[in-house]
Amino acid sequence: MTINRKDLGAGLVFIVIGAFFGLQANGLDLGTRLKMGPGMFPLILSCLLVALGAIIILRGIGTATPASTPVPWRGLALVLLAPVVFGLTARGLGFVLAIALVALITAYASQRMHAVLAVCLAVGLTAFCVAVFYFGLGLPLVLFGRWLTF
Template structure:
């Protein structure tokens, strides 16, 4: 078969690889059931959906015409990857609020039209929603602030 949309194929393969990585990391977590979710339930569902979307994109690349591959622009991608790494490394020692703040700070450099005031407002609102959702409503054991 001929690849008709290289961009979709690469994106699909990347999503499938991301899902495989996620599955490899959540293997020891208890899944539970839909009515009594364990700590691995939501990550498993997200990893499955990510892999499914990747599979759909990869198959679609063989059927529908699409865009070719463009040159890789690291100016936009590296800050996003760095932000994810910084968040992952900072969540335990710094807590959800400060790790999320670092996530927004580092990822802001990916935009060529960076506006600090808008970034700050969006960060504060989204960090507040994350604390409300994950810590208050879902009662997940995330440290909110650094442990002293």
């Protein structure tokens, strides 16, 4: 019997994380189905995570481990850089330009991304985030930061 080692590893990680948070949530008040306590939602999510880990392991049984592919260092670096850039520019540039900048950075993590598509993605994502967080939820966000005031 063969087993895909990547699926086994990923499934075990999901199960361990789900079990850990399930044990942590078990110490909270669960409440009832009609009046849920603060521990109900984390417990449900941790159970789903454990179930997902089990499904991943079961799907990996009987399949061989595929040949390894090279690590996409450019994509990895840009995706890890994006939240750092957002944190450093959100106050200075404001929410709008920080989101647009992060969208452009993460768009170029893909080898197949073109400039026009990246700009369209940045504009669309920025408009969506402003609509949801600023107008929809009414969060007190500074749309354009103090670095842009003259």
